Amino acid sequence: MGQPHEFDVVVVGSGIAGLSSAISALESGARVAIIERSTPEESGGNTRYTEAFLRMASQEKPSDDLEDRLLGDHMGHPDPGILADAMSDRSSWSQPMRTLDVADGEIVMRLGEQAPATLDWLTGHGIRFDALPTPFLTQAAPRMSPVGGGWELVKTLTARAQELGAQYFYETTALSLVLDDDHRVVGVRTNPAGVLRGNVVLACGGFEGNPEMLARYMGPTAINTRPVARGGHYNKGEGIEMALAAGAAGAGNFSLFHAEPIDPRSGVAEAAIFAFPYGILVNQEGSRFVDEAPGTIDAWYERITRRIHAQADGVAWWVYDQRGASVPNISVGIRTDQPPVSAATVGELAQRIGVPADALVATVEAYNAACPDESGFDHSRPDGLATSGLGVDKSNWSRPIVEGPFLAYPIIAANVFTFGGLRIDADARVVDRSGSAIPGLWAAGEITGMYYTNYTGSTSVLRGAVFGRIAGAGAAAKG
Numbered sequence: 001m002g003q004p005h006e007f008d009v010v011v012v013g014s015g016i017a018g019l020s021s022a023i024s025a026l027e028s029g030a031r032v033a034i035i036e037r038s039t040p041e042e043s044g045g046n047t048r049y050t051e052a053f054l055r056m057a058s059q060e061k062p063s064d065d066l067e068d069r070l071l072g073d074h075m076g077h078p079d080p081g082i083l084a085d086a087m088s089d090r091s092s093w094s095q096p097m098r099t100l101d102v103a104d105g106e107i108v109m110r111l112g113e114q115a116p117a118t119l120d121w122l123t124g125h126g127i128r129f130d131a132l133p134t135p136f137l138t139q140a141a142p143r144m145s146p147v148g149g150g151w152e153l154v155k156t157l158t159a160r161a162q163e164l165g166a167q168y169f170y171e172t173t174a175l176s177l178v179l180d181d182d183h184r185v186v187g188v189r190t191n192p193a194g195v196l197r198g199n200v201v202l203a204c205g206g207f208e209g210n211p212e213m214l215a216r217y218m219g220p221t222a223i224n225t226r227p228v229a230r231g232g233h234y235n236k237g238e239g240i241e242m243a244l245a246a247g248a249a250g251a252g253n254f255s256l257f258h259a260e261p262i263d264p265r266s267g268v269a270e271a272a273i274f275a276f277p278y279g280i281l282v283n284q285e286g287s288r289f290v291d292e293a294p295g296t297i298d299a300w301y302e303r304i305t306r307r308i309h310a311q312a313d314g315v316a317w318w319v320y321d322q323r324g325a326s327v328p329n330i331s332v333g334i335r336t337d338q339p340p341v342s343a344a345t346v347g348e349l350a351q352r353i354g355v356p357a358d359a360l361v362a363t364v365e366a367y368n369a370a371c372p373d374e375s376g377f378d379h380s381r382p383d384g385l386a387t388s389g390l391g392v393d394k395s396n397w398s399r400p401i402v403e404g405p406f407l408a409y410p411i412i413a414a415n416v417f418t419f420g421g422l423r424i425d426a427d428a429r430v431v432d433r434s435g436s437a438i439p440g441l442w443a444a445g446e447i448t449g450m451y452y453t454n455y456t457g458s459t460s461v462l463r464g465a466v467f468g469r470i471a472g473a474g475a476a477a478k479g
């Protein structure tokens with residue numbers, strides 16, 4: 001592969017985590033290489049295609065629920081005897097505690113503490129933030145986003161990295177880590193650029209673009225998902241595999257992914273459908289299977305989407321009527337470029353969407369009969385209008401589906417990013433299976449494991465920026 005290329009820091013990936021790492025390292029005076037699998041026109045991974053909402057009450061303050069949500073995610077049933085170590089000083093933790101697969105409170109605290117400073121830092125590099133409209137008609141937490149979304153992050157920060165002297169290796173794939181005799185990471189083997197030497201920051205996302213890894217970790221239902229946007233197809237999981245091969249500890253739930261409800265007919269990025277609380281969800285048998293509206297859509301859509309994913313072929317239909325279609329601003333929650341299926345009657349709609357007509361008619365009639373007096377209907381907040389007497393009741397926004405033409409959208413679970421990844425410490429150093437930092441190796445962004453059963457909304461880009469900045473500075477300081 002020729003002679004090695006010498007750098008101080010080699011960053012794998014050029015989304016928000018990689019770009020933050022690179023710029024942070026460059027500011028420290030490091031010689032930085034950026035490895036990117038895609039062409040320049042498609043660089044940036046998932047970041048390029050996201051609106052990049054951030055769980056921030058303002059640029060100066062994270063949402064009040066940030067830490068509680070992350071630490072409240074169900075992490076299974078860890079051994080309480082080992083968890084007791086967490087009450088002691090971190091330096092005295094046992095080896096099992098240092099690698100226990102639960103959310104690390106120190107990392108969560110660092111995220112909250114460093115988020116405002118990181119946004120200020122990004123502002124200094126040309127990014128503007130504002131409280132822009134979200135696709136959620138109801139939400140439990142405030143959000144901000146960069147003006148121009150993820151595309152602006154990639155465009156502006158790529159230009160800034162190049163201005164500061166980063167050397168890009170486009171259409172280049174990282175293959176494996178290079179270790180010296182002391183098991184220190186000293187570079188990356190790539191194709192076709194050969195060996196790039198330096199401290200390494202892995203910021204190349206999860207494995208949502210790798211069907212073999214998806215099947216391995218998630219089983220046969222993985223075939224019913226696809227990346228939520230084009231950038232996800234570039235995330236093949238090599239970063240995770242090469243770090244695990246070097247002894248890294250895993251973290252997060254490898255069997256789950258961040259699920260977003262999308263229209264499978266659409267090819268646009270994030271063709272999301274967040275408006276389904278204003279109707280019912282039915283499977284291919286024409287039956288309801290989930291409470292469509294247990295609370296605000298931003299807090300519940302992922303859990304409901306997982307129930308959709310569990311149905312036959314991983315698909316469900318959102319069925320609603322003209323009153324549902326007239327909910328104020330409902331188009332905000334419908335991001336697909338495809339029209340709904342429409343029919344004059346519920347039975348005809350069933351035929352058009354391929355579900356048994358008698359079953360769908362019976363489902364709608366039973367739902368309608370179970371709806372309460374609708375005088376208190378309020379689309380803008382959970383209104384408590386719940387059905388009663390159904391096998392699966394609906395908790396809010398329950399109004400009869402009676403005004404034709406009747407409408408339906410198909411919904412599947414898109415794979416926004418995978419939950420399983422690498423364990424890092426609060427300094428973004430990759431940790432080995434004994435709980436010690438692997439010399440020369442850092443990681444940030446979606447390649448790191450942080451989530452277990454439910455994604456805490458609008459934290460992915462935020463953690464990528466925060467820990468990318470930390471990783472880049474750390475890697476440069478150890479150069």
